[in-house]
Structure formats: structure tokens, C-alpha cells
Amino acid sequence: xxxxxxxxxxxxxxxxxxxxxxxxxxxxxxxxxxxxxxxxxxxxxxxxxxxxxxxxxxxxxxxxxxxxxxxxxxxxxxxxxxxxxxxxxxxxxxxxxxxxxxxxxxxxxxxxxxxxxxxxxxxxxxxxxxxxxxxxxxxxxxxxxxxxxxxxxxxxxxxxxxxxxxxxxxxxxxxxxxxxxxxxxxxxxxxxxxxxxxxxxxxxxxxxxxxxxxxxxxxxxxxxxxxxxxxxxxxxxxxxxxxxxxxxxxxxxxxxxxxxxxxxxxxxxxxxxxxxxxxxxxxxxxxxxxxxxxxxxxxxxxxxxxxxxxxxxxxxxxxxxxxxxxxxxxxxxxxxxxxxxxxxxxxxxxxxxxxxxxxxxxxxxxxxxxx
Amino acid sequence: xxxxxxxxxxxxxxxxxxxxxxxxxxxxxxxxxxxxxxxxxxxxxxxxxxxxxxxxxxxxxxxxxxxxxxxxxxxxxxxxxxxxxxxxxxxxxxxxxxxxxxxxxxxxxxxxxxxxxxxxxxxxxxxxxxxxxxxxxxxxxxxxxxxxxxxxxxxxxxxxxxxxxxxxxxxxxxxxxxxxxxxxxxxxxxxxxxxxxxxxxxxxxxxxxxxxxxxxxxxxxxxxxxxxxxxxxxxxxxxxxxxxxxxxxxxxxxx
Numbered sequence: 105x106x107x108x109x110x111x112x113x114x115x116x117x118x119x120x121x122x123x124x125x126x127x128x129x130x131x132x133x134x135x136x137x138x139x140x141x142x143x144x145x146x147x148x149x150x151x152x153x154x155x156x157x158x159x160x161x162x163x164x165x166x167x168x169x170x171x172x173x174x175x176x177x178x179x180x181x182x183x184x185x186x187x188x189x190x191x192x193x194x195x196x197x198x199x200x201x202x203x204x205x206x207x208x209x210x211x212x213x214x215x216x217x218x219x220x221x222x223x224x225x226x227x228x229x230x231x232x233x234x235x236x237x238x239x240x241x242x243x244x245x246x247x248x249x250x251x252x253x254x255x256x257x258x259x260x261x262x263x264x265x266x267x268x269x270x271x272x273x274x275x276x277x278x279x280x281x282x283x284x285x286x287x288x289x290x291x292x293x294x295x296x297x298x299x300x301x302x303x304x305x306x307x308x309x310x311x312x313x314x315x316x317x318x319x320x321x322x323x324x325x326x327x328x329x330x331x332x333x334x335x336x337x338x339x340x341x342x343x344x345x346x347x348x349x350x351x352x353x354x355x356x357x358x359x360x361x362x363x364x365x366x367x368x369x370x371x372x373x374x375x376x377x378x379x380x381x382x383x384x385x386x387x388x389x390x391x392x393x394x395x396x397x398x399x400x401x402x403x404x405x406x407x408x409x410x411x412x413x414x415x416x417x418x419x420x421x422x423x424x425x426x427x428x429x430x431x432x433x434x435x436x437x438x439x440x441x442x443x444x445x446x447x448x449x450x451x452x453x454x455x456x457x458x459x460x461x462x463x464x465x466x467x468x469x470x471x472x473x474x475x
Numbered sequence: 476x477x478x479x480x481x482x483x484x485x486x487x488x489x490x491x492x493x494x495x496x497x498x499x500x501x502x503x504x505x506x507x508x509x510x511x512x513x514x515x516x517x518x519x520x521x522x523x524x525x526x527x528x529x530x531x532x533x534x535x536x537x538x539x540x541x542x543x544x545x546x547x548x549x550x551x552x553x554x555x556x557x558x559x560x561x562x563x564x565x566x567x568x569x570x571x572x573x574x575x576x577x578x579x580x581x582x583x584x585x586x587x588x589x590x591x592x593x594x595x596x597x598x599x600x601x602x603x604x605x606x607x608x609x610x611x612x613x614x615x616x617x618x619x620x621x622x623x624x625x626x627x628x629x630x631x632x633x634x635x636x637x638x639x640x641x642x643x644x645x646x647x648x649x650x651x652x653x654x655x656x657x658x659x660x661x662x663x664x665x666x667x668x669x670x671x672x673x674x675x676x677x678x679x680x681x682x683x684x685x686x687x688x689x690x691x692x693x694x695x696x697x698x699x700x701x702x703x704x705x706x707x708x709x710x711x712x713x714x715x716x717x718x719x720x721x722x723x724x725x726x727x728x729x730x
Binding site for chain 2: 129
């Protein structure tokens with residue numbers, strides 16, 4: 105019960121009772137909705153001091169009294185109106201436009217939407233070119249002195265993106281090789297061509313899988329870390345601080361990460377290759393009863409001098425792509441934490457896409473070069 | 476007057492570093508209580524303890540007579556609807572507009588119609604003196620002073636009886652700070668608020684506070700403004716009678 109109502113002829117006398125706070129509103133609304141103004145021409149409201157009335161409660165009462173006025177009643181207070189009432193009255197007075205909708209999505213307009221998309225793409229392209237150009241210039245300038253290449257920072261990034269990634273990269277390389285060898289063994293056994301399992305594993309791992317898996321893991325691990333780290337620095341105005349101190353953010357944030365990853369990726373790839381071949385050897389021994397010397401012999405037959413290098417040469421390129429898209433997206437973060445999350449996602453998705461796309465280009469190039 | 480907030484024997488330790496060691500504090504209904512102390516004296520930790528963000532090692536924090544350190548999460552949720560907080564940097568949610576920031580506590584604790592939600596949120600935005608346009612803006616588009624006001628609007632969203640403010644005027648120019656103090660006093664009068672505020676701003680202390688608690692040597696000394704500035708402790712003397720305080724003509728030594 106939040107109010108008591110008494111009819112006296114054509115006048116209604118309402119007295120508020122108990123608590124009229126925001127948390128009581130559902131009950132109050134229900135109670136108010138059940139009242140009817142029928143047959144009354146006057147509404148007298150009394151608000152005793154004992155009533156706990158807050159702004160939300162006062163606003164609800166005000167709305168109800170307005171609806172009474174609209175129904176043709178004259179509304180008056182017994183005694184003075186509560187202070188909250190006057191406060192709402194003065195604060196909400198003089199409003200020119202209705203309350204801004206809390207979630208306003210403008211209606212979809214195809215032409216302007218297309219135009220916006222196009223301009224957005226053009227601007228994005230401009231930014232990307234700016235970023236790449238800046239990176240190249242910073243790189244060239246930094247090459248002038250050893251100090252400006254930030255060896256300590258580079259070492260940290262090699263450690264964080266390379267050394268600490270060894271366990272997960274090894275595990276994934278091992279598992280994927282085992283899966284491939286297992287499936288290949290099943291197929292090859294039907295033709296009695298078990299020995300070719302070694303060829304599939306060796307060539308597959310060295311040329312493609314080793315480097316590609318490594319790149320995808322690194323993109324997920326380090327690409328996201330780059331974007332999030334730099335993005336948080338942007339939100340915290342640390343990047344602006346660097347600018348203000350006279351330090352080129354590209355030089356301290358982008359370059360060490362790019363160099364670090366370009367160095368770390370080939371190392372990780374070599375490790376992934378090694379673990380992959382080991383996995384192949386273990387599976388061949390266990391599943392196909394192939395003695396180790398025979399496996400090693402076959403591996404040597406299967407690979408040409410270029411097989412290993414074809415895989416490893418891709419690693420620094422993939423590292424470059426991952427590092428650039430991670431740092432680029434990180435530097436784009438502005439204003440809000442939602443942007444940070446969005447751009448971190450974009451960084452990972454984009455770097456994986458770029459890696460696979462570059463891999464396709466490599467495949468075509470190697471095919472043309474016949475290696 | 477009854478005590479609204481009562482802290483008894485509060486102990487906070489981080490490793491070997493003791494921040495509070497048997498700290499007592501009492502805030503009565505309707506007053507503006509300023510918390511003062513040197514940098515690193517544990518003002519923010521005290522506020523976090525009162526908010527329940529930090530479980531103290533010992534002691535109790537009573538709000539309306541209920542000990543917050545022993546309440547369940549469900550019970551705390553109800554208590555949390557009863558006070559409003561602003562943080563030092565504003566801590567507005569950066570992906571929401573000001574209006575949405577104000578509406579967030581309402582959505583969480585109250586069940587309101589969309590119209591009531593919009594009207595009440597706009598009411599709060601106007602109460603703190605922000606223009607209507609600001610309601611649609613994102614925090615990143617606001618100036619420092621507007622962020623402080625928007626944070627206050629969010630703190631007022633649920634019509635709390637108790638406001639806890641962490642450095643509400645830090646980083647504002649003197650005029651904006653004075654305007655903020657005035658706003659605070661207005662709101663206190665109109666809404667019957669009790670205010671606990673951490674501040675370094677002597678202007679704010681002299682303009683708004685009824686009583687001041689100084690954290691010294693991991694404990695709190697609290698008194699009225701006149702009483703505290705007469706306290707013989709050297710740090711308090713330096714604080715209230717230093718060069719920066721002289722212009723207020725505070726009661727001199729020993730009065």
C-alpha cells in the first residue's frame with residue numbers, strides 16, 4: 105500500500121503512505137493504474153513528512169497528477185508541495201525537445217550509407233598508407249644508429265612473442281603432424297604405399313604447415329597483444345605523451361615489435377618444423393613399424409635442397425604482416441574500450457587473413473619459379 | 476543525529492605494508508565529511524573499504540548499522556543501490572553516452588518504463604548542470620569538468636542518500652571547482668544527501684565540509700573545521716596553516 109484514497113463528494117483525497125522510492129515504482133505504478141478519476145472534479149494530495157519520497161517517486165506522482173489534470177480534475181496539494189516536486193518542475197521546465205532517445209539508430213538510407221562506406225574505405229586506405237609510409241621512414245631513420253633500433257626493446261619482444269610461444273607452437277605442430285600422418289597412413293596402407301607417408305609429412309610440414317600454423321598461433325597470441333597493448337596506451341594518452349616528449353611513437357612502439365616478430369617467426373618455424381618431423385617419426389614407428397634409420401633416409405630422399413627454405417623464407421614475411429596489422433589497429437584505438445575490443449578482433453582476423461593470402465601468393469610464385 | 480557510516484578498528488595491509496591500523500571514522504546523517512591525508516596515506520583504500528571493493532583484514536564498516544564486511548553478495552547489492560560513488564578519473568563507461576551511463580544503474584536496480592528511464596536520466600543530467608546536448612555525447616567528447624559532473628549524475632541515478640566522492644574537484648580550474656562545490660551544496664540541500672569526500676582542495680574543504688577526518692599514522696583524527704585546524708599535530712598544522720592555507724584566514728594556532 106502506497107496511498108490511501110478517500111472520496112468526498114466530487115473530490116478525491118489522496119494521502120501517500122510509506123516508501124515512494126525508485127525500488128517501489130512497479131508496485132506504485134500498479135496501484136496508481138488501478139485508480140479511476142471517474143465522477144471526481146478535484147484531487148487533493150497530501151504528502152506527510154513520514155513518506156520517503158525520492159525523485160523517481162516524485163516524478164511518478166507528477167506523471168499521475170498530470171494524467172488527472174488531463175482527465176479534467178483540478179489538482180492541489182494539502183499543505184505545500186514536497187520540495188522534490190519543485191525541483192523536478194524547475195529542472196525539467198523549459199525543455200524544447202523531447203528526451204533524447206536512449207538508443208537511437210537512424211533509419212537505413214541506402215545512398216548515404218553507400219557514400220559513407222566509400223568515404224570510410226578511402227579514409228581507411230589513406231590511414232593505412234600513412235602508417236606504412238611512416239613505418240618505412242622510421243625504419244630508414246632508425247637504421248642510422250644502433251641505439252635507435254632499441255635493442256633492449258627488440259629483445260623483450262623476441263622473448264615475449266618467440267621464446268614464450270615455444271611450448272604452444274611445439275604442441276600444435278606435434279598434434280597436427282600426428283593427425284596428418286595418421287590419416288595419410290590409413291589411406292596409403294590400402295595401396296601398400298606406407299613409405300609415402302613420410303613424404304607427405306615431410307613436405308607438408310616443411311613447406312606449408314610448420315610456418316602456417318606458427319603464423320596463425322602467433323597472430324592469435326601476439327597480434328592481439330600488440331593491438332591491445334598499444335590500444336590501451338592510446339586510451340591512456342601514453343601515445344600522446346610520447347609525441348609530446350618528442351619520441352616518435354612509431355620508433356618505440358611499432359619498430360621493435362616488427363623487428364622482434366620478424367626475428368622470432370623464423371625461429372619458431374624451425375622449431376615447429378623440427379617438432380613436426382619428430383612427431384612424424386614417432387607415428388611412423390608406432391603405427392607403421394618403420395625403423396628410425398629408414399624414416400631418416402626417406403626424409404632425405406623426399407626433400408629437395410629448397411624444401412626447408414621455401415617454408416622458412418615465408419616466416420619473416422608473415423611476422424611482418426602480423427606485427428604491422430597488430431600495431432596499426434592498436435594505434436587506431438580511440439575514445440572507448442569498445443573500440444579497443446573491436447580493433448583487437450580486427451587485428452587478429454586481418455593478420456590471419458593476410459598470412460593466408462600471402463601464403464597463396466607465395467605458392468603461386470614458387471610454382472612459377474618451379475621450386 | 477545518528478551515524479550513517481561507522482568504521483571501527485579498520486585494518487588494511489598489503490603484504491608488509493600497513494595502510495590502516497585500527498582506523499575509526501563516524502559520519503553522521505546529513506553532514507559533509509572530508510577525508511584528508513598525505514599522498515599514500517590510504518584515503519582511497521579507506522573509500523574502497525567502505526564501498527566493499529576491498530575486504531579489510533580486520534575491523535568493521537557499518538552503513539546504516541549493518542556491517543558490510545559480513546554481508547553476502549546479494550545483500551550487498553541492495554546496499555549498493557543506496558549510495559552513489561564518483562571515482563577520481565570519472566570512470567564513466569567509455570562506450571556509452573552520458574545518458575546511458577546515468578541509465579545503467581537504473582536499469583540494473585529499478586524496473587522503469589522507457590519513458591520514465593529517459594525522463595529521470597535527463598533530470599539527473601540537468602540537475603548536475605549539464606546541457607541537454609551533453610547527454611548524447613560520449614565521455615571522450617567531454618571536458619574534464621563535464622566528466623566530473625556526468626560522474627556525479629551517474630552517482631545520483633538511484634537517488635542515493637549517501638554520496639562518496641573521490642577527489643571531485645581535482646584537475647578542475649578554480650572557477651569550475653567552485654561551481655562544482657556550489658552544485659554539491661545545492662544538491663545536498665535539495666536531496667538531503669550525506670556526502671563523504673576525499674579531497675586535497677582546501678577551497679572545497681572550507682566551502683563544503685562540516686567535519687574533516689585526517690588520516691595520520693594509519694589512524695584518523697576527525698573534528699569540525701575549526702577544531703581540526705586548531706589541532707596541534709604538525710602535519711595538520713602544515714596542511715591547514717601552510718602557505719597555501721593562509722589566504723583563508725583559518726583560526727590561528729591554539730584557538
